Amino acid sequence: MFAERRLRAALTGLALGGLALTTLQGTAVAAPPPAPAATTATSSPVAAAEAATARALAVSLADPAWQRQLAKAALADDDVDLLALTATSGARSAKALATTVAEAETDIARTKGLGKGTPSLLRVSLAGRSVNATSLAAATPLVASAPADDDARSIVAYDSAGNIHRLDAAQAPERPVYLVGVDGQAALAAGVKVIDRELAAKGLGTPASVTAKATPGTADAAGTASSAAAAGFWTTRIKSISAADVEEPWFKGDAEIFSLVTGFGTDGKVRVDTVTMPYLDDEGTTYYPNQILVNWSLYKYNLADVVLMEDDGDTNYSALAKALAAVLLTVTDQGAYIPLVDAIIDAMPASWWTDDPDYVDSFYTLARETTGTRVGASANARLTVERYFVSEL
Known part of the structure; x- marks a missing residue:
């Protein structure tokens, strides 16, 4: 707020x-x-x-x-x-x-x-x-x-x-x-829905129709035999996260942080998934959310990028979604993974870097097999992740 x-x-x-x-x-x-x-x-x-x-x-x-x-x-x-x-x-x-x-x-x-x-x-x-x-x-x-x-x-x-x-x-x-x-968190929750809806309308966030499954006796993404009896999918889960500077002065209240997770969907088109982080309020504080960041069953390659942003006042979520779509729709699958962080940053109008969605940090080429601690490209955020298998009921 x-x-x-x-x-x-x-x-x-x-x-x-x-x-x-x-x-x-x-x-x-x-x-x-x-x-x-x-x-x-x-x-x-x-x-x-x-x-x-x-x-x-x-x-x-x-x-x-x-x-x-x-x-x-x-x-x-x-x-x-x-x-x-x-x-x-x-x-x-x-x-x-x-x-x-x-x-x-x-x-x-x-x-x-x-x-x-x-x-x-x-x-x-x-x-x-x-x-x-x-x-x-x-x-x-x-x-x-x-x-x-x-x-x-x-x-x-x-x-x-x-x-x-x-x-x-x-x-x-x-x-x-x-x-x-x-109420910044209420505004962010409503705004993320706008982003999801408008990106999905452009084909940039439509859920995959088929969920990747691990079955008994088959190899999982790490190349080891899976003993899971139930179908499900692999994810990357946040064990801990912190930011040195959330770009929010004290008199504006807590930060409203959200992530744009990008990669190529199973249809070969660029995919953007939003992840809200309502717990990430204060700079210099480490949080332990155990939050799923990437659902790998929705992506074609085993790599994805993550951009941390913060709603800083006059964020127009509809305009943000349109700007993202305008740039990301020009990126095509070349048969190999292409990092998308730079495309997202380039999509932001210059005015949005002054009291609008603030760039917090980014993580390039987060792999499905990635575990442990990663420091963001701007050395502002620190992220510790683990592989986590989600089983179907």
Whole structure:
């Protein structure tokens, strides 16, 4: 999520300092409500929708009944579904806010190429050095959203009069703050479905009609006799994985990592399979998911490439799928395996390397027989894999 767990953790950390709402003399600074800013070519449409929602939510908290209802929900749940809460609230301000939230949800889904039927994505969470029922009752919380700029030093927050307050991005606020952001994992799950559907429509991800099977007494991919009594297929399974840098600043929350596994399908056409990694949140941390990465029964050769990507805000999954298809459909089977990592990277428009799908790392020519630890081509990710046979029931 873009303003969720890592932002909340950083803002609530005991080691951090106080609220940065001061002038040089230490007095609070509040600016009058600004006129809506025009969206520029370099701005983030998703961040703009989050900021507009944050300001509208702040103004709505002038209604005491709605303020109490939101406080109760936020104290009970780390991430509150804002659309659902406004839809069920009887407070007058919540009903007015519901229209703004619904419009923002539509804008975000369209920007990310998710289309109709996308589940609600906007969430609200609490941050602050002292966040409890008493502190929420003592002062109306500010409302903020994560900035589009990864290097931003301050975060814009709003009060119930619509005034702007600037919070230091590295300091914990004394006053409670509601954070508005997109549920990144929900957006990624919906986006991967879009990629799978559009690539399959182009013939780049259609499941194989026949699954490779190992039968008793036959040789498996390693050349050893198989004693498996049941049919099934060989896979490459992730034992552990880590990334030194997931290209996600702390105030944008956890990373949303997904993999593009590519090779040549059993029909001889380029094949792309998406694998989401919702557990891979923090850089420098090793995870042990035991997750299947490659199903070798779907591939013609015993080699595949893996590209690790991260959804970084305005990812348009439909556009990503179209860009991949446009390049990969030009690659033909020459009777020998051809690495596809470079083709995938070349498919990314230049603008997508700035606050869009970030390239994390890639693994060239991962073989069906590969076991042990591999370091990515960019030396950013480390992957330990094993061969794993999946038996049919």
